[in-house]
Amino acid sequence: MNRLNIAVEHAKLANGLNVVIAPDSTAPVVTVGIYYKIGFRLEPRGRSGFAHLFEHMMFQGSANAPKMHHIKLINSSGGLLNGSTSYDVTNYYEAVPSNALERVLWLEADRMRALKVDDENLRNQRDVVKEEVRVNVMNQPYGGFPWLDMPPVAFRNWANAHNFYGDFADLDAAHLGDVQEFFKTYYVPNNAVLLMLGDVQAEEGIALARKHFADIPAGAAPPFADPSEPEQTEERRGNVEEKFGTLPAMAIGYLMPKRRTSDWCAMALLDQALHGGRAGRMHRELVLEKQIAVEADGGIDDLFGYNGPTQMTTRILHKPEFSSEAALDAFEAVTREVRENGITADELEQLKVKWRSDYYATLEGGRGGYMPKYGLMHLLACFTLFDGEPQLVNEILDQFLAVTRPEIQAAAKKYLRNEKRAIVFRTPVKASAKEAA
Amino acid sequence: MASRTVEVPNGVPALASERAVTWPKRTKARLSNGLEIILAESHSIPKFHGELFFRSGNAAVADRAPGLAEMTATVVRTGTTKRASRQIEEDLRRIGADLSSNSGSDTSAISFAGLSELSEPLLALVNELAREAAFPEAEFERERRQKLEEVKLERTQPGFLASERLRKVLFGAHPYGQVSPSEAQVAAYRRDDLQTVYREFYTPGNALLLLVGDFDSNEMLSTAEKVFSNWKGAKPAARTFPAVSNPRGRKVYLIHVPGSVQTQILAGCHAITRKHPDWVKLGLTNSLYGGAFNSRLVMNIREDKGYTYSPRSGVSALRQHGYFSVSAAVRNDVVAASLTEIFYELDRLRSVPVPEPELADAQNYLSGVFSMGLATQDGLLSQFSTVALNELPDDYLETYRQKVRAITPEDLLLTARKYFDSANMQIVVVGDRAQIEAQAALFGDLEIFDAQGKRVD
Numbered sequence: 001m002n003r004l005n006i007a008v009e010h011a012k013l014a015n016g017l018n019v020v021i022a023p024d025s026t027a028p029v030v031t032v033g034i035y036y037k038i039g040f041r042l043e044p045r046g047r048s049g050f051a052h053l054f055e056h057m058m059f060q061g062s063a064n065a066p067k068m069h070h071i072k073l074i075n076s077s078g079g080l081l082n083g084s085t086s087y088d089v090t091n092y093y094e095a096v097p098s099n100a101l102e103r104v105l106w107l108e109a110d111r112m113r114a115l116k117v118d119d120e121n122l123r124n125q126r127d128v129v130k131e132e133v134r135v136n137v138m139n140q141p142y143g144g145f146p147w148l149d150m151p152p153v154a155f156r157n158w159a160n161a162h163n164f165y166g167d168f169a170d171l172d173a174a175h176l177g178d179v180q181e182f183f184k185t186y187y188v189p190n191n192a193v194l195l196m197l198g199d200v201q202a203e204e205g206i207a208l209a210r211k212h213f214a215d216i217p218a219g220a221a222p223p224f225a226d227p228s229e230p231e232q233t234e235e236r237r238g239n240v241e242e243k244f245g246t247l248p249a250m251a252i253g254y255l256m257p258k259r260r261t262s263d264w265c266a267m268a269l270l271d272q273a274l275h276g277g278r279a280g281r282m283h284r285e286l287v288l289e290k291q292i293a294v295e296a297d298g299g300i301d302d303l304f305g306y307n308g309p310t311q312m313t314t315r316i317l318h319k320p321e322f323s324s325e326a327a328l329d330a331f332e333a334v335t336r337e338v339r340e341n342g343i344t345a346d347e348l349e350q351l352k353v354k355w356r357s358d359y360y361a362t363l364e365g366g367r368g369g370y371m372p373k374y375g376l377m378h379l380l381a382c383f384t385l386f387d388g389e390p391q392l393v394n395e396i397l398d399q400f401l402a403v404t405r406p407e408i409q410a411a412a413k414k415y416l417r418n419e420k421r422a423i424v425f426r427t428p429v430k431a432s433a434k435e436a437a
Numbered sequence: 438m439a440s441r442t443v444e445v446p447n448g449v450p451a452l453a454s455e456r457a458v459t460w461p462k463r464t465k466a467r468l469s470n471g472l473e474i475i476l477a478e479s480h481s482i483p484k485f486h487g488e489l490f491f492r493s494g495n496a497a498v499a500d501r502a503p504g505l506a507e508m509t510a511t512v513v514r515t516g517t518t519k520r521a522s523r524q525i526e527e528d529l530r531r532i533g534a535d536l537s538s539n540s541g542s543d544t545s546a547i548s549f550a551g552l553s554e555l556s557e558p559l560l561a562l563v564n565e566l567a568r569e570a571a572f573p574e575a576e577f578e579r580e581r582r583q584k585l586e587e588v589k590l591e592r593t594q595p596g597f598l599a600s601e602r603l604r605k606v607l608f609g610a611h612p613y614g615q616v617s618p619s620e621a622q623v624a625a626y627r628r629d630d631l632q633t634v635y636r637e638f639y640t641p642g643n644a645l646l647l648l649v650g651d652f653d654s655n656e657m658l659s660t661a662e663k664v665f666s667n668w669k670g671a672k673p674a675a676r677t678f679p680a681v682s683n684p685r686g687r688k689v690y691l692i693h694v695p696g697s698v699q700t701q702i703l704a705g706c707h708a709i710t711r712k713h714p715d716w717v718k719l720g721l722t723n724s725l726y727g728g729a730f731n732s733r734l735v736m737n738i739r740e741d742k743g744y745t746y747s748p749r750s751g752v753s754a755l756r757q758h759g760y761f762s763v764s765a766a767v768r769n770d771v772v773a774a775s776l777t778e779i780f781y782e783l784d785r786l787r788s789v790p791v792p793e794p795e796l797a798d799a800q801n802y803l804s805g806v807f808s809m810g811l812a813t814q815d816g817l818l819s820q821f822s823t824v825a826l827n828e829l830p831d832d833y834l835e836t837y838r839q840k841v842r843a844i845t846p847e848d849l850l851l852t853a854r855k856y857f858d859s860a861n862m863q864i865v866v867v868g869d870r871a872q873i874e875a876q877a878a879l880f881g882d883l884e885i886f887d888a889q890g891k892r893v894d
Binding site for chain 1: 447448449450451452453454455456457458479480481482483484522523526527529530531532533534535550551552555579582583586587589590593594595694696697698699701729730731736739740741742743744745746747766767768797798799801802803804805806808809811812813814816
């Protein structure tokens, strides 16, 4: 196998801003991203959903680019833009023809330097966010299942257990003072990484980063709340009503090891053995063989980007004629099998080829098919912010390809334990279903 | 080609001169069995993407049963004369590949991606699926049962209910009027029917193989010849369809979903196919209206009024017809207000010329976003397949940006008048009748349905 050799240049400005460039002149397109090391896990207490609401505010105007100009300037340069809030990072990104690179950097620097928003902007985006929550969660069958249903059942520390999209009362309570405070605390250059990928030379990119970002003053090191969880010693269960769908559903989540440990690599491959599509054991046993479930999938949410307690989760929608107990029994037969017998040598070989192929796809891949190199950007950002080592993008693949069968079985025994798991049942109100959790 | 100027605030860096956009060379060939093949090299990652298209889809067999081609495609991957379902899935993983098979209104396809070093075994599997699918009885029964659950589930999704109704209203008895089968229709599928569709559709005479990725085109062409050349079969007979309805006058269709906390709006009218000479003009007009973040509708009902998170408009091109539509999921109490703005923005584009700077912004947008497709293998594949399946001119990609740049405010006005047919827009709203009926009724004669498609008024 060829070793990966992605060109990666890393510099740190005097104000603490990390700059990472990955030049590749294949297409006249450059993807720019800024990642701030703050996500919804550590948003302020009593302000659930605030990190995400704040992300919306970052498009509402900065000192020299008032409301609507940011979007207009990117679109009218031939580019696309968006942002997203995750557990431990928030990102802002643009893909543009490379002749617009400096304009994008100017805009990102302008909003890192000074956010300029008012009450009207906040009211507007609060309304927009509520419709976002309605369209994705409250008005959809199985909306938010299990990513919003699981945390309050699985975790005890508010940081991990609260509603990440936000209770509407908390969104309503948020005021402009919160916005500026959050901005001042977390949106400082020393808590961020700027990335440029694609049609840009390394020296050019770093020089442009200096030109536009070097005079932004560093802030105090952000205070991070402690996200650690008390030791879990027994299985946790919860119930949520399903308003629209008619199939009973359940999600089972097991606590993951810390990222970048050797257990982490083993769990990542075990996850693929269990949830890797139609060949994965969950789908094969529950959907194809026993035909109990209509869907049985899952995985680790953001393997490279989580930086606090997280789970590997299986999501099952099963046929109403089977009870929840029967579905759970079938699920447990799969986890028992890997605990007792591990996986086969042939299976591990298959998994590694697929892992390598998927990793390449991630490097090139867009987000919804339109954002070139989004995957590479995400890896570089996480490796920079959490590990200080963007070069890991060239090395980490080998660590996954070195995992052995005994390591996978040991991980199964250590992590797939009832006292380390949580189960959420999502029960249809409409179903004639006789089963109860 | 120089970018056109845009009004910008002080201090914004000007755009540097644009780099040339060069689309990779396409190699077009026919294998000895008549299979048409298009190859293009893209060496961004050591992988390749492919798609084996068949130029027939659900529409061609809608008179037998809706969704029959889709069901056929689903069962195709579950077994061949040589491999059982489980073997297929494991073999795919063994060669690091992804594969899916599906069918839309006009085409069926086996889509795949894999490692360049293992391209031959992947192509061999694709060939096997296209030629020797066995339709095992047990797999068919399981997939049919799965499909039953799927069609039940989609009736709980507001977006599905809206688009199903709009297609019915716009296309009537034409096969495009039916987007999904009913439970009873799925229950009536027979394995024989699927095999008949398979024999008719899945032939080299009806197919197009597209391959994009990290390979040498000549080597890949000889691999394809080796793998596919024994496959035989002719094009199926062309079919004629009933005429489409083209409803006159605004009308409102309310799908009553009790307890909805939001209303899904979808409104549309007939437009054009991809081949139509007005396509690029309509694309630009649409991007000004609601096809981009910076568009008028998004700025109005999202960024100014906060009615919705995700308003958008688009032109859907089917092979024989096309339609324009606009959608937004809005707060229940602003359904009428949102529809008012939706029509205001449509009518404004029909009546007032677009200012030159706004046109220039939109031209830059469309031109720039078009070249994003260059940066990834699947982006290239999607552009090449659009050209090939719609029989667009060979230089379509190369001349697209010039066509965009040549559009004038007068063109936009004429295009909007022709295709933003606001007087005949058909409006679908999905939500709780008690909260939205009075608002919806302001916009035209109202018919009310339940989620199962039954009239309830």
